[in-house]
Amino acid sequence: MSLNYNQAYNREIRKWMLKVSEYTENLAKQDLKRRFCPVCGSRNSTDFANNGFLDYDRCEDCNLVFMNPSLDGNNIQDGFKGDDHLLMEYFQIIIKFKDNPPVTKVNPRKDNTIKDIYRFKKSGKLLDVGCSAGDFLHKTRFFYQVEGVEVNPYTAAVAARHFPVHQDYLSDLSLDPDYDIVTLNQILYGVPDPVDLFKDILKILKDDGILYVNTPNSDSYAMHLYQGKINHLYGYTTQNVFNRKSLEKLAKLSGFEIKFFRTEWLDIYLSDLMQFFDNGDEFIHKRNIQLTDYERRMRIEDAMAKRSNFDLKDRGNYLVAVLDKQ
Numbered sequence: 540m541s542l543n544y545n546q547a548y549n550r551e552i553r554k555w556m557l558k559v560s561e562y563t564e565n566l567a568k569q570d571l572k573r574r575f576c577p578v579c580g581s582r583n584s585t586d587f588a589n590n591g592f593l594d595y596d597r598c599e600d601c602n603l604v605f606m607n608p609s610l611d612g613n614n615i616q617d618g619f620k621g622d623d624h625l626l627m628e629y630f631q632i633i634i635k636f637k638d639n640p641p642v643t644k645v646n647p648r649k650d651n652t653i654k655d656i657y658r659f660k661k662s663g664k665l666l667d668v669g670c671s672a673g674d675f676l677h678k679t680r681f682f683y684q685v686e687g688v689e690v691n692p693y694t695a696a697v698a699a700r701h702f703p704v705h706q707d708y709l710s711d712l713s714l715d716p717d718y719d720i721v722t723l724n725q726i727l728y729g730v731p732d733p734v735d736l737f738k739d740i741l742k743i744l745k746d747d748g749i750l751y752v753n754t755p756n757s758d759s760y761a762m763h764l765y766q767g768k769i770n771h772l773y774g775y776t777t778q779n780v781f782n783r784k785s786l787e788k789l790a791k792l793s794g795f796e797i798k799f800f801r802t803e804w805l806d807i808y809l810s811d812l813m814q815f816f817d818n819g820d821e822f823i824h825k826r827n828i829q830l831t832d833y834e835r836r837m838r839i840e841d842a843m844a845k846r847s848n849f850d851l852k853d854r855g856n857y858l859v860a861v862l863d864k865q
């Protein structure tokens with residue numbers, strides 16, 4: 540969930556998040572099932588965090604952090620498809636506050652979301668899996684021939700005004716194996732079976748094709764500080780939080796290898812930190828709009844963090860990786 544300085548947007552999102560919290564409380568009372576690590580299958584896992592209602596374990600073998608016991612994977616999939624009124628409400632907020640599509644070309648060597656792909660591929664066919672309303676496609680269309688995959692009918696319809704959008708799960712589509720690039724922007728954390736997803740991607744990539752992943756990082760300073768109150772674990776939609784080691788394991792098991800890896804964004808702000816320690820019950824990571832002047836302070840702090848350009852090594856709150864076929 541990105542930082543946003545729009546007060547009206549933040550107010551709606553915080554309200555929505557409080558509803559999610561209530562909903563999660565009820566979900567957590569239902570029949571949850573204990574499971575083995577969804578990446579490596581190991582039975583050995585230890586407590587990692589509790590988000591107030593749901594427990595997350597860390598696999599002792601591959602390091603994956605995953606919901607355990609877990610909600611039924613099929614229910615989660617159906618939720619993304621539109622069965623879940625709360626997810627639909629979220630998508631409606633996203634659309635309501637959506638900026639106009641960018642009409643100017645960014646510098647692909649500098650733009651944070653494109654530079655890691657552009658380093659390896661300067662042209663070709665790109666498929667954004669989980670493209671939502673198509674923001675990433677609007678940005679990348681200047682360099683690549685772009686298409687999207689999106690299961691949610693509401694956001695898929697918005698993206699489809701501009702781009703070819705396949706409206707189903709990748710596993711249920713029969714796409715030709717002619718993609719140069721497949722991208723997963725903030726998708727991997729919600730996928731019940733990541734090995735199957737990576738295998739499906741492997742099938743549609745050309746031999747020299749690449750897979751780009753951007754997803755929460757369980758080794759981050761923010762994760763260790765906020766634990767169960769980290770944005771990544773809020774609510775019920777997060778199935779997995781990867782780090783370098785668990786992503787390497789996932790790659791190995793599904794026929795990929797990591798070509799490039801980095802992490803980004805400290806994601807810890809003083810305004811948040813004060814709330815976390817002084818008034819923890821009210822704390823929501825990056826959505827503490829109840830504080831005076833919150834958006835202005837966050838904007839200043841964010842600008843300072845960007846200027847400092849600090850090397851976080853493996854401790855940023857998101858990991859970014861480019862993979863290719865083994």
Ligand SMILES: [Zn+2]
Nearest residue numbers: 576579598601
């Ligand atoms: Zn594991």
